[in-house]
Amino acid sequence: MAEPRKFSSPALQSSPSPSPPPPPRPAISLQPSPKRSGFSKPTKLIRQIRTVFRTLPILSPACRFPINGSRLHDGHVHGGDRITGTIFGYRKSRVNLVFQESPRCLPILILELAIPTGKLLRDMGVGLVRLALECEKRPSEKRKILEEPIWTLYCNGKKSGYGVRRDPSEEDLKIMQTLNAVSMGAGVIPAEDAAETVDGDQLTYMRVDFERVTGSKDSETFYMMNPESNNGGELSVFLVRI
Numbered sequence: 001m002a003e004p005r006k007f008s009s010p011a012l013q014s015s016p017s018p019s020p021p022p023p024p025r026p027a028i029s030l031q032p033s034p035k036r037s038g039f040s041k042p043t044k045l046i047r048q049i050r051t052v053f054r055t056l057p058i059l060s061p062a063c064r065f066p067i068n069g070s071r072l073h074d075g076h077v078h079g080g081d082r083i084t085g086t087i088f089g090y091r092k093s094r095v096n097l098v099f100q101e102s103p104r105c106l107p108i109l110i111l112e113l114a115i116p117t118g119k120l121l122r123d124m125g126v127g128l129v130r131l132a133l134e135c136e137k138r139p140s141e142k143r144k145i146l147e148e149p150i151w152t153l154y155c156n157g158k159k160s161g162y163g164v165r166r167d168p169s170e171e172d173l174k175i176m177q178t179l180n181a182v183s184m185g186a187g188v189i190p191a192e193d194a195a196e197t198v199d200g201d202q203l204t205y206m207r208v209d210f211e212r213v214t215g216s217k218d219s220e221t222f223y224m225m226n227p228e229s230n231n232g233g234e235l236s237v238f239l240v241r242i
Contacts, residue, residue: 028177033101033108080213088205091118103180107168109146113153114161117204124234130156133163137218137241145220145239182207
């Protein structure tokens, strides 16, 4: 007599254990800057300008302007405020430049520039890079210089498209929160999933101290402070209303 077949219950069948989810990013704990008056609410026109800016192609200027062996940082008036500056972005995408009173404060200024992140970091490793952002002075508008929405961008004297100021997005705040314990350094921020990469490229960042010097209500300058050299940093950012 043939023995009856034995069937295993589906509940008893072994199944592969699910992979643990990636650790969640920390909650936003950044504090407002004591000197920060807050970001102004963008108007409809400014939002339209930002939208058009993001549709423009990225220019790749030659950022090796001869400096005749001198650094523009030398000889400037010291005594400015020491603040935190962060450069971040995907290497082939537009670079973002963020200034904070400290790594644990909300940004006081975010600039998105029409220069690829990888190119700016590469040129900074070769020599001094000077970014000049100019906009038109409008006496009828009582707007602070850090609140100007759009700028004409020059890289080492060569026109290189435009730069826009924008309010911090949720992703910006996540990045700043992830880096809030970093006072100085460079590297990549690991993506939580593959959707956060661009063609397999991870988010690159560089964080250093800057010296903020206010010349007047129409000029503001940020000098990168290089701890490894007394000759100034590799990056200077000039905001000017003319």
